[in-house]
Amino acid sequence: MTNVTVLGAGAWGTAFGQVLADAGNDVTMWAIEPEIVEGIRDHHHNGVRLPVVEELPHNMTATGDRAEAVKNADIIVVAIAAQFARVALAEFKGLIPQDAIVVSLMKGIERNTNKRMDEVVCESLGLDAEHFAAVSGPNLSKEIATRQPAATVVGCANLDNAEKVARACTTDYFKAFITTDVIGLEMCGSLKNVVALAVGMARGAGYGENTAAMIETRGLAELTALGEAAGADPKTFAGLAGVGDLIATCGSPLSRNYTFGANLGKGLSRDEAAKVSNGVAEGVPTTAAVVALGKQYGVPTPLACAMNRVLEEGISCADMLAQLFDGTITAE
Numbered sequence: 001m002t003n004v005t006v007l008g009a010g011a012w013g014t015a016f017g018q019v020l021a022d023a024g025n026d027v028t029m030w031a032i033e034p035e036i037v038e039g040i041r042d043h044h045h046n047g048v049r050l051p052v053v054e055e056l057p058h059n060m061t062a063t064g065d066r067a068e069a070v071k072n073a074d075i076i077v078v079a080i081a082a083q084f085a086r087v088a089l090a091e092f093k094g095l096i097p098q099d100a101i102v103v104s105l106m107k108g109i110e111r112n113t114n115k116r117m118d119e120v121v122c123e124s125l126g127l128d129a130e131h132f133a134a135v136s137g138p139n140l141s142k143e144i145a146t147r148q149p150a151a152t153v154v155g156c157a158n159l160d161n162a163e164k165v166a167r168a169c170t171t172d173y174f175k176a177f178i179t180t181d182v183i184g185l186e187m188c189g190s191l192k193n194v195v196a197l198a199v200g201m202a203r204g205a206g207y208g209e210n211t212a213a214m215i216e217t218r219g220l221a222e223l224t225a226l227g228e229a230a231g232a233d234p235k236t237f238a239g240l241a242g243v244g245d246l247i248a249t250c251g252s253p254l255s256r257n258y259t260f261g262a263n264l265g266k267g268l269s270r271d272e273a274a275k276v277s278n279g280v281a282e283g284v285p286t287t288a289a290v291v292a293l294g295k296q297y298g299v300p301t302p303l304a305c306a307m308n309r310v311l312e313e314g315i316s317c318a319d320m321l322a323q324l325f326d327g328t329i330t331a332e
């Protein structure tokens, strides 16, 4: 049996915690808010972040104490909003058991440093790459919370450790594939959120299938080019974490990024869309970081640049799309 601790009892942290518990592990959730800790520990329910699950498994508990949360953990899963990961993890430095594998579920690029979550987690905890794993795939939390069949990809520089994590989250409704392409998983998961914002925006503004398909396909080309420049394996982009996650996220109102974009497309301002957003829309802070990464690697990022103008300057959906029609003829 494996002891697994999940840092952050948000929607995905809690749903993934349930997967881990269903797979037979003893699961401890760590959260700051006492209401969430008490809810999971005493009532097997996270009414704040995942009310759709009436009764969480009984081999899942919670604590607000950092040292207690991680002291016996074989695997530590980080599911904190990406922009807060560095500051939150700093409090765990020195507490993580030496052989523990630290797994990130987060899909974002850190603003200002433009770093991926593998970089942020390893830097914050003083962790070596062999003990870090990323999990990314088409994993809308509410669907997995209701145990609908789904699959994901676990990436680690050490394939044995990837397999350990994959085994720990394998159930009869959740399947995990493994890879060593951590950079590919990080880039896929983070950049598809920017694409989902743009597709949602087009949908919210009333555009149809052709427009959505154009944004998704050109978005995939953009994230593949940027990912390859960052050192990713191009094959990853054609898999579950790439095309798979784009299909799920860009096609579902369960996605916070899609919904945030749809609200922008309906005419809400960025602040208004944030107010009605239910959970973190990682694409919003990540968009500027993607633009910066494009400049750093010398890779054109027309879609991220257009979405950045929406978020920073408030341009309309029509103007955002016009950015993609600059009159130049290029090879696809």
Ligand SMILES: NC(=O)C1=CN([C@@H]2O[C@H](COP(=O)(O)OP(=O)(O)OC[C@H]3O[C@@H](n4cnc5c(N)ncnc54)[C@H](OP(=O)(O)O)[C@@H]3O)[C@@H](O)[C@H]2O)C=CC1
Pocket: 007, 008, 009, 010, 011, 012, 013, 014, 031, 032, 033, 036, 049, 079, 080, 081, 082, 084, 087, 088, 105, 106, 107, 108, 139, 140, 141, 142, 278, 279, 280, 282
């Ligand atoms: N939901 C989904 O379908 C999926 C989400 N992901 C990714 O997983 C990550 C988490 O998403 P999700 O759980 O859905 O998000 P939620 O918005 O539901 O929860 C965010 C989590 O981050 C925590 N948090 C925010 N700020 C801080 C802070 N300063 N210190 C400590 N913790 C903090 C929140 O704690 P608190 O509750 O106390 O505010 C909460 O646990 C994101 O990167 C997301 O992109 C990946 C795949 C699927």
Ligand SMILES: O=C(CO)COP(=O)(O)O
Pocket: 107, 137, 138, 139, 140, 141, 193, 196, 245, 248, 249, 254, 255, 256, 257, 258, 280, 281, 282
């Ligand atoms: O990453 C996700 C699905 O794979 C969840 O997307 P959102 O963060 O947009 O809800």
